[in-house]
Amino acid sequence: MGFYSFLYLFNALISGYVYDYQTKEPLIGCNIYLENTTYGTTTNKEGYYLLQVPEGNYTIIFSYVGYSEEKREISFKKNEILKLNVYLKRSSLTLKEVLVESRKSAITKEVGISKQVITPKEFKTFPQLFSSDFFRSLQVLPGVLMATDFSSALYVRGGGSDQNLILLDGINIYNPHHLGGFLGTLPTEIVKQADFYTGGFPAEYGQKLSSVLDITLKEGNKFKRNTNFEINNLLTKIIFEGPLLKEKSSYIFAFRRSYFDKFLKIFKINFPYYFWETFFKANYEIGQRGKVFYTNFLTYDNFNFPEVNIVFRWGNYLSSLSALYSLSPKLFFKSFLTFSNYYYYINFYKNLVFVDNWIKELSLKSDFYYYFSQNHTLKFGLEGKLKSFYYNTKIIGGIKYDILGSPKDLAFYLSERSDFKKFIVEMGLRQENSFTSYYTERWYHPLDFRLSLKYFLSELANLKLSAGSYSQLLCALLPEFQPIPFLYVWIPTFGPYSPQKAYHYIFGFETFFFENINFSLEPYYKYYPLIYEYNEMCDPFTIEGTILKKGKAKAYGFDILIKKEAGNFLAYLTYSYCWAKNYFDKFSYHPFYDRRHNFNLVLFLPFFFKSNLSLKFAFYTGTPYTEVLSRYRYFFYKYIIDDWRYFWFEELAEKNKARYPHYHRLDLSWEKEVKRFKIRIDIFNLYNQKNFLFYYYDYTYEPPIRKIFYQLPIIPSLSIEYVF
Incomplete structure (x- = not known):
């Protein structure tokens, strides 16, 4: 036929x-x-x-x-x-319903490989640190590697944290973290769903190398007003939602504010840091065929320590106007007009060190979905971006970096999906076009392909294959290891630098067994023919040609997920093996996020007195680091005082050849609802495991003594939530 x-x-x-x-x-x-x-x-x-x-x-x-x-x-x-x-x-939800829905979920024709569909209701059951943190919860997913307790940044299958595309209702967010990643910027309660691709993402997404996190936020209740108020040790949160025009329009508003600066003073600890964030979203229905949305998201972090002359501020301003419309039953249309601004400002010791950096992005994206038939779908679209970068660093004594650029991007993509009796094929192309006039005028035209195949072995089992190429037009100036990664310094591809490149090759197997246990296995291989690394020894007088080091990288491994749901019981087990290595000039090394073995176990179960108990256990291989072999003195003559002085220098071993001890910890959470109140107790690091963050040397002793800076100790927190 x-x-x-x-x-x-x-x-x-x-x-x-x-x-x-x-x-x-x-x-x-x-x-x-x-x-x-x-x-x-x-x-x-x-x-x-x-x-x-x-x-x-x-x-x-x-x-x-x-x-x-x-x-x-x-x-x-x-x-x-x-x-x-x-x-x-x-x-x-009864056990029978779960089993039925599990079978249906297994046989739905979702071709996306390495894709996790995330519902916040599930992740909110996980033990938390002070408050429900959407980004920190993602670290239990297969393929996601955790760096430290102090960071909720995502390192996906051997890729850096700057290689992830994070979309918030279509808005590109460049730094979704507070306090250097200690907390994420997004309260879980306002998230409706998130699609997380740990690799092999389709052609509609571009300009990043590793993963995509596409977050869809709630629209708000169209029938009645609700208020959610929560307070805990260090945070306050309030959420409002309700109708603007009943059944036609609604809104949701959220506000969070930390009070580290206030609370710690009780213990006579001066920590002059706080953050706040606000979120607002409204929508309006256009008949029965379309909607328009407005989204606004602000974050602000402030660390001001006047006693030692340190000022540190950073934040995000995000805004979008979007629309979706069914032009005909077969043609569906979405469009986003978005603005994103990420900035940070540092001033040490009254301009001894001064840093001012921002990135602004105005974007227009339109997506079209055309349903030729039940088994044939076409997606196509375009995306235009106007970006503006400013990176200014001044160090007293004459060192100055100054980068200002305004690249312009235009991308087209086309994706086609065909469904057959036993398999599904999805093919796509994405053409990026970027122009920059900084340093020299230059055009970039990377063309990327995407291919995914899903083969049904039975109604409850399938195989998946995926291959694709990916380009990235931005680069983050991140030191190779930041124990507490405060800074995301973004600059565009310019002058002598071409877009970074990566290739993904993924195989997957998924099945259900014992009726309600989901099992998936995904081996993968990633090759990066071109990546960049911040050159900490760059020449300030020729910064345009020396600020980045060119290199290559590769990563391989496999991810396992075993998930069981039965009534109110949830068990979530993940294991990831990851091998990653970077190659620069004549040396190579394993990056600090190269954790070979990563194991997570989460249990959520009913407990006494109609309460719920949640446990999370994590075990990870220790991170690589560079050992200090010895130290020596460098003498110089200072004419002003007519005397000799010296500096201490450290002799280092081969980069990242050593590893810290293994990391492990157990978190616990207990929750009970009493009428309109919800009481929650979380204990982070229940048995107070002393996990290593880094070594440092105390040079007041001779010989110097190596000491350990530990990660977070046991931290209990109490949250009280009131809904009305």
Whole structure:
């Protein structure tokens, strides 16, 4: 049967949106199928679905985990186009429902390899540090490597933290962390869903080498107003949501403020740091075919220590106006107009060291989804960006770095998906075009390909293959190891530097066994023919040609996920093996995030007195570091005082050849609801394991004594949440 003859069979079409009955929030990934047939689909991130079927009488079923199943009797006539919006009611989740939904999830035709669909309800059950932290929770996922207790930054399958594309309702966020990564900028309660690609991401995403985190935020309750207030040891959080125009428009607002600066004074500790953040989102429905959204997100961190003349400020300003519209049942359209501004400012000892850096980005992106047939979908779109960079460093004595650039980017992508009886193929191309006039005028035109294949061994098992090339037009000036990574200094590709490049090759196997246990295995290989590293020995007088070192890298390994759900019980086990190495000039080394073995176990289970208990155990191989072999004195004559002086210098071993001891810790969380109150106790590092952060030498002794700077000790926290 030819392709067009095949299309002729599908002579009726049904489309629409699926919503939560209580809030009118779109439901992402809802299963929709015709009873006793093979016809089915799922909703996209906007809750939209489209299904093409032959004429006849059917029972159409809408099914979503945690919601009551909805059935409708429908009669399709030839060439009929039917619009049907459905509202699902929440229900208590039984073991049987979980098993059924697990099977359906296993056989949904999601071709994306290395993709985790993240729901905040699940991650909120994990033990936390002071407050629900969305980014820190991601560190338990397979393929994600943790650097230190002080950082919620993501290191994915041997890639650096600057190689991740993080989108917040379509807005590119350049530094999603507070206090150098100690806490993430996003409260879990405002997240609706996130798609996390640890590799092999499709052509609609670009300009990063390792991973994509695409976060969709809640829209707010369209029927009634809700307020959520939480206070704990060091943070206060409040969330408002409700209708603007009932059933047509809604909003959600969130505010968080730390009080490290106030709380620690009780213990006579002066720590003059605080942060605050605000989030606002509103939406308006355009008939039954579209919506418009406005999103605004502000973060501000301040560390001001006047006693020692240190001023350190950084933050983000994000804003977007977006729209989605169903131009026809077969053509779906999304567009984003976004603005992102990340900045930081440092002043040590009244301009002894002065740093001012910012990156601004104005972006317009449009995506089109065309459904040729039930088994054939085309995605295409374009993305234009106007960027502005400023990096200014002054050190008293004459050293000065000054980089100012305004690159312009325009990207096109095309992706096609074909569904067959036993397998799915998705192919894509992405063309980047970038112009910069800093240093010299230059155009860049990297062309990248994407290919994914999914083969169904059975209804409950499948194989996946993926290959692709990826380009990155930005570079972060990060020292090779920052124990507490405060700075993300972004500069564009310019002058003698070409875009960074990476290739991903991934194989995957996924199945369900014992009815409700999900198992997945993904070996991978990544090759980087071109990466950059900050040159700490760059010449300040020829900074344009020496600030970056060119190199290569490769990483390989495999990830395992075993997940079991049964009623209110959840077990989450992940293991990742990762080998990563960077090659620069005539030497090579393993980066500090090269942890060979990474094991996480999370248990969430009902406890006494209608409460819940959560445990998280982590074990990681120690990070690489460079040993100090010896030290020596360098003497010089100082004419002003007519005397000799000296400096101490350290002789180092080969870079990152040694490793710190293994890392392990156990976290615990207990939670109980009492009417409108929710009481939560979290204990971080329950048995107070002394994990190494780094070694340092005390030179007041002769010979010097090597000492240890440890990571976080046991930290209990109490949170009280009130909902009204």
